[in-house]
Amino acid sequence: MIEAELKARVRDPEHVHAELESRADGRAEVYHDTYYDTPGRELTDGDRELRVRTVHGPDSTSTVLTYKGARVDEASGSKPEAETPVEDAAAVHAIVRGLGYTPVIEFEKRCRNYDFKARGRSMLATLVQVPEVGGQHWIELETIVPDDQVDAALADVRAVLAELGIEDGDLTTEQYTDAVAAARQ
Numbered sequence: 001m002i003e004a005e006l007k008a009r010v011r012d013p014e015h016v017h018a019e020l021e022s023r024a025d026g027r028a029e030v031y032h033d034t035y036y037d038t039p040g041r042e043l044t045d046g047d048r049e050l051r052v053r054t055v056h057g058p059d060s061t062s063t064v065l066t067y068k069g070a071r072v073d074e075a076s077g078s079k080p081e082a083e084t085p086v087e088d089a090a091a092v093h094a095i096v097r098g099l100g101y102t103p104v105i106e107f108e109k110r111c112r113n114y115d116f117k118a119r120g121r122s123m124l125a126t127l128v129q130v131p132e133v134g135g136q137h138w139i140e141l142e143t144i145v146p147d148d149q150v151d152a153a154l155a156d157v158r159a160v161l162a163e164l165g166i167e168d169g170d171l172t173t174e175q176y177t178d179a180v181a182a183a184r185q
Contacts, residue, residue, distance in 0.1 A: 006140075006157050020114045023118070024114040028110075029055050033106065035177055130179065130180060133179045
């Protein structure tokens with residue numbers, strides 16, 4: 001399956017927040033992301049990612065292990081994704097390190113997530129702030145689809161973003177890992 005996703009900078013967070021709240025109840029969560037790679041950076045060089053994410057919600061904490069393959073669509077950065085819940089965060093970090101991967105970067109994202117249906121698809125919209133990067137807001141809008149539906153799904157995602165007031169010029173493929181690394185220099 002492919003995570004057909006577009007990400008954009010948000011110029012008017014209050015407007016986008018109100019539009020999303022009209023579609024679904026948002027849930028506030030804080031993500032603690034740790035990205036891993038080999039010492040030789042083979043994953044990064046191959047446009048792949050290995051991440052352990054711990055999500056702190058108002059009522060619970062959960063952890064997921066995620067692998068993202070190389071992009072299948074350069075314009076959007078959409079990638080194949082495999083993700084699974086993890087019962088013990090410390091254990092999965094130990095396993096990943098034991099397999100020879102090392103942490104490359106860790107950071108926090110403050111998110112508000114909205115699950116809703118649009119254009120016949122289940123979609124997840126996430127409003128994101130990364131404290132280390134300053135006051136910037138982003139939106140990620142995604143839907144999970146089979147390989148042969150990526151183009152149609154991205155067209156639907158783009159249309160929903162337009163309904164939220166996001167323009168094509170706001171779209172970005174910038175990665176949070178790069179933004180955080182730049183902010184730390």
